[in-house]
Amino acid sequence: MKTVHKILFKSSSAMEDVEDKSVDLVVTSPPYPMIEMWDQQFCQMNPQIGEALERLDGKKAFELMHQVLDKTWDEIYRVLKDGAITCINIGDATRRIGDIFQLFSNHSKILNYFIRVGCNILPDILWRKPGNKANKYMGSGMLPPSAYVTQEHEYILILRKGKNREFQEEAKKIRDESAYFWEERNTWFSDIWTDLKGIDQKLSTNFTQRERSAAYPFELAYRLINMFSVKGDLVLDPFLGTGTTLMAAMASARNSIGFEVDQGFKKVVQDRIQNTTNFLNDYLVNRITQHLEFVKEMDKNNKALKYKSELYNFKVVTNQETKIRYNFIKEIKETNDMHETFYFDEKMNQNIIENIINNCQIDFSPDERKITFQQKLR
Numbered sequence: 001m002k003t004v005h006k007i008l009f010k011s012s013s014a015m016e017d018v019e020d021k022s023v024d025l026v027v028t029s030p031p032y033p034m035i036e037m038w039d040q041q042f043c044q045m046n047p048q049i050g051e052a053l054e055r056l057d058g059k060k061a062f063e064l065m066h067q068v069l070d071k072t073w074d075e076i077y078r079v080l081k082d083g084a085i086t087c088i089n090i091g092d093a094t095r096r097i098g099d100i101f102q103l104f105s106n107h108s109k110i111l112n113y114f115i116r117v118g119c120n121i122l123p124d125i126l127w128r129k130p131g132n133k134a135n136k137y138m139g140s141g142m143l144p145p146s147a148y149v150t151q152e153h154e155y156i157l158i159l160r161k162g163k164n165r166e167f168q169e170e171a172k173k174i175r176d177e178s179a180y181f182w183e184e185r186n187t188w189f190s191d192i193w194t195d196l197k198g199i200d201q202k203l204s205t206n207f208t209q210r211e212r213s214a215a216y217p218f219e220l221a222y223r224l225i226n227m228f229s230v231k232g233d234l235v236l237d238p239f240l241g242t243g244t245t246l247m248a249a250m251a252s253a254r255n256s257i258g259f260e261v262d263q264g265f266k267k268v269v270q271d272r273i274q275n276t277t278n279f280l281n282d283y284l285v286n287r288i289t290q291h292l293e294f295v296k297e298m299d300k301n302n303k304a305l306k307y308k309s310e311l312y313n314f315k316v317v318t319n320q321e322t323k324i325r326y327n328f329i330k331e332i333k334e335t336n337d338m339h340e341t342f343y344f345d346e347k348m349n350q351n352i353i354e355n356i357i358n359n360c361q362i363d364f365s366p367d368e369r370k371i372t373f374q375q376k377l378r
């Protein structure tokens with residue numbers, strides 16, 4: 001089995017390389033309008049934005065920045081299959097322009113766009129990222145009425161083009177194999193995510209104009225891909241940055257395509273992918289280990305689990321989880337602007353999982369095609 005991952009270093013405002021109605025899922029995070037770190041990029045895309053900021057017309061600048069993003073949303077709408085889902089991570093911006101402090105509601109602007117084109121809006125996720133900076137409170141301190149509520153959350157907007165996707169015959173089998181665990185469902189489908197921390201975003205390279213990557217955590221992309229697509233699907237990220245979505249697609253046995261306008265990220269993404277196989281495999285090991293711990297806990301509390309995974313023989317809560325299939329990565333090969341991800345065969349995947357069950361240390365390095373198993377010391 002293999003998946004294919006393509007990166008195009010150009011603007012997603014014209015994605016002629018992507019066919020109409022060919023994408024199963026979009027997972028992305030755009031540059032945030034009215035957050036200062038993105039001003040320069042927006043101004044390059046439309047110089048009128050810089051002029052509006054200079055004359056302190058924040059509202060106009062905000063409008064124009066969203067008009068820039070709308071070009072990519074237009075393209076997304078074109079390439080999405082009917083029934084496909086889009087997940088957009090976005091934060092609102094707070095900013096003082098001249099002597100006026102205000103919130104620029106990016107999430108509502110983007111939602112309005114998708115309502116206008118006819119998408120169905122699904123319940124969203126609030127990603128709460130507590131900051132413990134001493135200066136997180138803004139405004140007039142303890143004196144009313146001009147203190148401001150702290151902004152410690154971002155949104156993950158979720159939209160669907162058209163009706164629910166349907167699965168027939170072979171596709172049904174793939175859907176069953178793409179199931180997640182019951183206990184994962186309980187966390188992943190909660191409307192507030194408090195367990196995902198932001199990541200260190202400092203870029204240790206001078207290839208790009210930015211000092212920070214603005215990357216989201218791997219777990220965020222991984223969850224969304226596993227919640228809203230099935231194996232073999234095509235996942236698109238039109239604002240790829242450091243390639244997090246692409247890596248999460250590799251770990252999830254989905255194909256992917258990413259667009260990034262900043263050429264400086266070529267090296268960042270390439271380096272990241274070159275060193276990622278072990279990280280992605282360890283991530284899957286961890287997911288299974290956590291499930292085994294959950295089963296142990298249920299057993300300890302005498303909560304009988306009725307069902308068993310057909311392939312791996314561990315217990316699961318529901319019938320829907322019995323056909324779960326894991327695909328560990330054997331090798332990632334790079335060719336031009338493409339990465340091909342090859343997965344181990346079923347026998348090897350079963351062998352890996354058996355060793356996890358037997359509490360073995362699994363070492364995917366140094367040569368990713370070779371795996372060593374070693375009994376863990378207790």
Ligand SMILES: C[S@@+](CC[C@H](N)C(=O)[O-])C[C@H]1O[C@@H](n2cnc3c(N)ncnc32)[C@H](O)[C@@H]1O
Nearest residue numbers: 011012031214215216239241242244260261262
């Ligand atoms: C918030 S960052 C995405 C970070 C990414 N999720 C990650 O984990 O690394 C937004 C990215 O979109 C890129 N970008 C902005 N406008 C773009 C466009 N029109 N086409 C493609 N990429 C664009 C920026 O250069 C930036 O790297």
